[in-house]
Amino acid sequence: MASQSPTYLASKIYGEIAYWLAIVGVAISLVGCIILPTHYPENATCTLNALIKGDPPHEILASCLQITSFNIKYVIKAGKTIGLQLDLIGLFIFGLAVIISIVIASGFMLKDRVVSYGIISIVLALILILSMLGLITVYL
Numbered sequence: 001m002a003s004q005s006p007t008y009l010a011s012k013i014y015g016e017i018a019y020w021l022a023i024v025g026v027a028i029s030l031v032g033c034i035i036l037p038t039h040y041p042e043n044a045t046c047t048l049n050a051l052i053k054g055d056p057p058h059e060i061l062a063s064c065l066q067i068t069s070f071n072i073k074y075v076i077k078a079g080k081t082i083g084l085q086l087d088l089i090g091l092f093i094f095g096l097a098v099i100i101s102i103v104i105a106s107g108f109m110l111k112d113r114v115v116s117y118g119i120i121s122i123v124l125a126l127i128l129i130l131s132m133l134g135l136i137t138v139y140l
Helices: 008-039 041-053 057-064 072-077 082-111 115-132
Strands: none
Touching (some): 008 041, 008 082, 041 057, 082 115
16 A cells, blocks of 8 residues: 655645635625625725726725725724624635645644755745735735
8 A cells, every 4th residue: 555645644734724714714704795885885886896897906995995905904903894894804814724724734744854845835824924914015
């Protein structure tokens, strides 16, 4: 019987954690998206019109919801409506799913002595954390 690769367990754990946290984040964000138009219908109209025109996401956030940057500091300070807070918290959990999964998977990789992959994943997690805090901006 062939043995499994050392990264098998880490990738399995990464997939399970990322999957379930992403599902929770999307569910919370969906509730926020349903609540938000009921309190501010003009924002919903503006957002839909901008989406149909094909505006980029940062312009839609700035013009319709008056959000200039999306990072953890804004999620904590967002006191406009419960719908917007739920929406942003859901997006935050969705983004955090990757970071938590990478950190746990890198721990398993380092435990299994797959040091190169473990270090690369830790560096990636640090880049994501710094980006989420708004300290760096990553352009693709």
